[in-house]
Structures are given as C-alpha cells and as structure tokens.
Amino acid sequence: MKKLFLLLAVICISLGTMAQKGKVTSAQSFIDQGMLDKAKEAIDQALVNEKSQEWTNTYFVKGKLCQAVFQADNPKYNAYYEDPLAEAYASYEKAIQLDEKGATKKKIIAGMVYNSLAGDLYAQGSKKFEAGDYAGAYKSFSSQIKINESEMFAGGIDTPMYFNAGLAAQNAGKYAEAMKYYEKCGELKYQGITPFYQIYQCILAQGDTVKAEAYLLDLPNKFPGDNTVNFQLADLYLKSNQPDNALKYLKIAKESDPDNYSLWFAAGITYLNQNKFDEAIAELTRAIELKSDIAEPFYALGASYINKAAAMFIKANDIMDVNKYEVAINEANAVYAKALPFMQKSYELNPNDKYTMLSLKELFYRLKMTKEYDEIKAKLDALEQK
Numbered sequence: 001m002k003k004l005f006l007l008l009a010v011i012c013i014s015l016g017t018m019a020q021k022g023k024v025t026s027a028q029s030f031i032d033q034g035m036l037d038k039a040k041e042a043i044d045q046a047l048v049n050e051k052s053q054e055w056t057n058t059y060f061v062k063g064k065l066c067q068a069v070f071q072a073d074n075p076k077y078n079a080y081y082e083d084p085l086a087e088a089y090a091s092y093e094k095a096i097q098l099d100e101k102g103a104t105k106k107k108i109i110a111g112m113v114y115n116s117l118a119g120d121l122y123a124q125g126s127k128k129f130e131a132g133d134y135a136g137a138y139k140s141f142s143s144q145i146k147i148n149e150s151e152m153f154a155g156g157i158d159t160p161m162y163f164n165a166g167l168a169a170q171n172a173g174k175y176a177e178a179m180k181y182y183e184k185c186g187e188l189k190y191q192g193i194t195p196f197y198q199i200y201q202c203i204l205a206q207g208d209t210v211k212a213e214a215y216l217l218d219l220p221n222k223f224p225g226d227n228t229v230n231f232q233l234a235d236l237y238l239k240s241n242q243p244d245n246a247l248k249y250l251k252i253a254k255e256s257d258p259d260n261y262s263l264w265f266a267a268g269i270t271y272l273n274q275n276k277f278d279e280a281i282a283e284l285t286r287a288i289e290l291k292s293d294i295a296e297p298f299y300a301l302g303a304s305y306i307n308k309a310a311a312m313f314i315k316a317n318d319i320m321d322v323n324k325y326e327v328a329i330n331e332a333n334a335v336y337a338k339a340l341p342f343m344q345k346s347y348e349l350n351p352n353d354k355y356t357m358l359s360l361k362e363l364f365y366r367l368k369m370t371k372e373y374d375e376i377k378a379k380l381d382a383l384e385q386k
Helices: 002-033 036-048 056-071 084-098 103-110 113-130 134-148 160-171 175-187 194-205 209-222 228-239 243-256 261-273 277-290 295-316 322-349 354-366 370-385
Strands: none
Touching: 002 036, 002 056, 036 056, 056 084, 056 103, 056 113, 084 103, 084 113, 084 134, 103 113, 113 134, 113 160, 134 160, 134 175, 160 175, 160 194, 175 194, 194 209, 194 228, 209 228, 228 243, 228 261, 243 261, 261 277, 261 295, 277 295, 295 322, 295 354, 322 354, 354 370
C-alpha cells in the first residue's frame, strides 16, 4: 500500500509539472496564432509556478512573446511590457543560463533568433532617433551591437550599427560612448574620415578646444590630401575667434577646391568682421559668381560697401579743406551707390528680411531716392506693427 501511495505521489508531481509546462506550450501556440493576450496570461502563470519558473523553455517562450508584442500593431499588446525588446533579450539570456546542456543556445543560433532580435532593435532605434529620443535610440543601437557581437548571432558584423550608435550617443550628449563607437568605425575603415570628424565634434562639445585643435591638426597624417580637414580647421578658428588662422586654412582649402562657394563666403565674412572691406568685397564677389541664388552673399557684399562708405565718411569729417572734403564725401556716396544693387538683389531673394530692408532704407535716404525710401519705410512700419 505504501508503494502504491508513493507511486501515486510521483504521478501527481509529474502531472503537475506537465500541466505547468503545458502552459508554456500553450503560450507558444497562442503566439503563433497572434493571440498575445492569451499567450501573456499563460506565460505569466508559468512564471509564478515553482515547477516551471526555472524551466529554460519558459523564458525562451517569454522572449518570443516580448518580440511579438513589439511587432504587434495592437496598442493593447504593445502596453504589456515597458521595453519589450529589452525584456526579450533578458529572457533569452535567462533561458541560456538555465540550460546547462546548451540546447537553448543551439536553438537560438539555428533559428536565427538573435538575428531577428537585432533587426527589431535596429527598427526601434531608428524610430526613436527620428522622434528625437536620442537616449532611447542609443539604448536600442547599443543593445543591437551587443547581440550582433555575441556567439549566438548567426552571420557577420553589421558595420553601420557602430556609426548609428555613435550618432545617437552624440546627440544624447553621451560623448565618451559616442567616441568609442566612432573609433570602432575608424578601425573598420567605415565612412572614411567622417567618424574622425565626429570624434572631433565630441571633443569640441566637451569644451576642450585645445585638444580638438590638436586632434584636427593630426588628421592630415591619417588622411593626406583630404581638403575637408582645412575647412574644419578654419571653422574651429572662426568659432574660437582666431580669424587670421581661419583665413590661413580657408586659403589652403580654396586652392584645392576653388569652386566651393562656402569657402569664399566664409573668407568674405571673416574679412568683413575685421573691417577689411576691400578684401571682403573681393571674396564675396567671387562667392556670388559661384552661387547667385541665395540672399546671404548679396547682403554681405552690400554690407561691405556700406561699411566701407561709412568709414570713408568718418575719415572725411577730419578734412578741413572744403574742396577736399566735398571730393571725399562724393567718393563715399559713390561707394554707397555700389552697395545698392546687391542689397536690392538680396531683398528680391529674401523680401521678408528686416535687416535687408533697414539697409535699403539707409541707402535710399543717402542716395536721395525719395519714392523708394517712402515705400521701404512703409513696409518696415507695417512689419513693426505685426
């Protein structure tokens, strides 16, 4: 009788275990049918039962459920887990940990489960990046990398993922992490010099202009003949108020890329800010020859003539001889007149710019163009009332 009792007890225990494992099997079946609510209910029951909560397949199926939740179009299902892909990855890792024989690891590799999960993480990261959630995007992309680099991933390294992670981290203000991934891109020779420029931007964003300058100055050793280094150096010196150094590298850049409008425009603005008006006029005239469909170079060239004329007026006021004074004033007015067509073109290309209208108002006044002065004044007055 005792033996019969023990046998019945063993049978009951076995049946109980099978019943709980049956919950896991049912959960997988519900996932396959798209019935994620029933799958969630079944897997939750298996997770709280002592017979199945330490069973490797419980966590494997939970991982599949979490991925299905992420992929679902139904918002109700999406709300089951705060971060379903992170939950999926943790579940698969738990399944591997519990399976001492290694069958789960083989199943993940053969079924390319981690490949699927990496693809989901890329999709999630891309969506978050586009939405401006850069910290969330970085979390997704860095998890994708961790999975891609694991032995359970079937296939080779997806090189662009390092650049994606770097860009997300950089935009999230995680500069050290960003630099780590950009350095990996450099090792893999992905995107040429671009990752190195991103590293420079990360250094600069942390406020270390000295280190940033040294980093840029070393890049020609890695990429000899790459003209963009000169432009980056010029930009750095412009931002750190070193115009002479900026002009030096702009000159070098123009020699290699003489038809680059932005180089001539940047040099013109730099000379203008130094009150070197003739040099500014020469640079900006070339900029307009290269690109005549935007307002900015026309405005800058007009401003160069206006500022030059204003300086001439100030100098004329020191002349005591009446005749010489009159000649100097006429020369200054002639320079003002040279500004007019460029300001008018700037106004034509950007008719709503207040500063262009103010410059035209001054020119019309000085050149005694009464009708035009009244028209532009009326437009400015109307703008002020808005």
